[in-house]
Amino acid sequence: MRSSVHLGRIFGVPVGINWSVLVIIAILVFGLAFGRFPFDYPGLPSWAYLLAGVVAALLFLGSLLAHELAHAVMAKRHGIEVAGITLWLLGGVAELRGESRTPAADLKIAGIGPLTSIAAGVVFGIAWWLVDSFGGPPLLAGMFGYLAVVNVILAVFNLIPAAPLDGGRVLRAALWRLWGDRVRAAVAAARAGRAFGYGLITLGFIEIFFGVGFQGLWLILLGLFLVHAASAEEQQTRLGASLHGVRAADVMSEHPIVAHPDETVAELIDRLVLRHRMSTYPLVDERGVFQGLLTLNRIRQVPRPAWTTTRLGDIACPAPEVPQARPDELFTDLLARMNGAPDGRAVVLDAEHRLIGLITPRDISHMIQTVDLRSAHPYHAPRGADLTGAFPPSGDTGHDHPRAA
Template identity: 70%
Template sequence: MRSSISLGRIGGVPVGLNVSVLVIVVILVVGLAFGRFPIAFPGLPTAAYVLAALVSAVLFLASLLAHELAHAIVARRHGVEVTGITLWLLGGVAQLRGEPRSPAADLKIAGVGPLTSVVLGGFFALVTWGVSAVGGPALVSGMFGYLAVVNVLLAVFNLIPAAPLDGGRVLRAFLWARWGDRLRAAVAAARAGRVFGYTLIILGFLNLVSGLGFQGLWLALIGLFLVNAASAEEQQTQIDAALHGIKVAEVMSRQPITAQPDETVAGLIDRLVLRHHLSTYPLVDDDGRFAGLVTLGRIRAVDPARREATALREIACPPPDVPSARPDDLLTELLQRMSGSTDGRAVVLDDGRIVGLVTPSDISRTIQTVDLRAREPYRTPRGADLAPHPPGGPSAGDSRPGDPTSGGPSSGGPASSGTVRSTGRRDAA
């Protein structure tokens, strides 16, 4: 889930809004300003209801953000990288790279979100009592009362033991501790999530046919999201388990054809692109050290009239932004770094010199042939040995000389919260 509007950094974590979050804001404002508030507190000007609804929507989004920040802070304390938080149509996403290494850490990361929502619910309830005690406006008291109830519902919904909700993470941690097998626990939690998602879809359909309209549609939408997220999570967990123990050297394409940073785009096209049909071109300096990465997509983006005058260094992805690994690194660890990378490719370096590339086609080929490898057939990792990470990048890849198998060029209300680790952590509304 990508951010459309950046809100800066909080505690070093990038925070942003996806444009779809505006749908939630509109639903909240319309529902509160022209439904709940006028019914509960009649006789006030429409502007008062709209203002109270807008404040409620902003504080609700702030509550979602606090929920996600709690996940992020605890995750970082347990060594899990947090790349960003995005608020979107169905809630929030804390994008985590990696997984906790113990059931206790998993439990803490999952449980702190609902705990934060409960604390916020108590805080808003206290404010509600305070406003009433001093004789404040009933609409203001009702606004904070609404936020108290919504935050408690947010926590309760998230504690349902079904991935990708936080309760699914709690279930996974419990089963992981009991069975000593993280893969088995993760698959069980994901399947529970899929069952719960289908249940919501059925309930939503029944509500629709019974005339409840929007409420049924909302339940069905959340159910569909949970089914898809849980299915993706189960598949990703099994893929990462299958790749467990495979080294980067076993997957990488060796001896990639390189180019010089000062070479022009037109020169590269004439010398290599039209001859070898590659999609990835590492740049090396005069000392043979890695100096950037140029892809076919970056070459195509250059105006044909400027290709003669544009040096490759001007369009290359700089070395710090290119995921890298050593040949003896684990593939699953590299996939973690490749997740969300600009070009979906990684370089394999030995003492600063490039010795190989890992592209989407290399990863895809490895997944397709992993069961053919001469390995122990039941080598599923146990306990903290398994930390699922998303495979990186788009599905296009490279073709290389001597590599004929390569591909061509390259909730219960307006909000509730859950989690998906395949791209990060998602909270559903």
């Protein structure tokens, strides 16, 4: 889930919102301002209900953000990179690039989210009690009471033992500790999540069939999300295990065709593009030091009249933005950094930052298809703390971890 609007950084973690978050805001505001609040606290002007609905919706989103930030901060404490947090339709996503190395760390990262939601519920509950006890506006007290209840419900729902919910992470940590096999534990948690998702879909259709109302559609949507996320997580877990032990040098294409940053687009097209079936051209200087990465897509964005005057270095992806690795680095570690990279490529460099090889989507696909055929280089699947996540899981709802609210 990608951010549509970036809000900045909190505790060093990039935070953004996806456009779909407007849907949940609209649902909350409409349901509270024109339904719950007027029914519970009649006789007030419409603007009061609307204001309370907007404030409640924003505070609820703040609660979701706090939930995700708790995951992110705990993950960073355990040495896991956090790419960012995105709020969206079904809650929030804390994108973690990597995985816990021990069951205890896994448990802490998973459990801190629901604990934060419970803490938020307690804070809002205290606010409700104070406003009610000191004769404050009943509508204000009711708003705090609603937020207290919904945060507790969020915590309880996320503790259901089914990945990618936080409870699925807790289940994974427990099974990992019991079995000593992280892959087996992750697969079991993912399958539990898929079963739970199918259960929600079934319940949603039953509610629609009996005319219960809109809630059935919401359950179907949530169930479909959980099924998709859990299936993707199982696939990613198996892929990460199969690639365990593979080095960047095992995947890269050696001696890639290179260009110089001072060449023009016209010169590159005449010299290389029309003569070789390549879509990626690393840029290096006279000493072979990596300077940037150029793709055909970037070349196509240059107007034809500007080909003779546009330098390759001016349109290439800058070197710091390209994922880089040493030849002996584990490919799973590099793959985690490649997630979300501008051009989907990585380069392999030596200690002097000279280019050794290039890793493209085609190289990755070939490795995945042939890794089990490499009898001369057996890569044994890990069984415990030596597993590092190849991909951020697509759901934890929180860790490519989406969190269903």
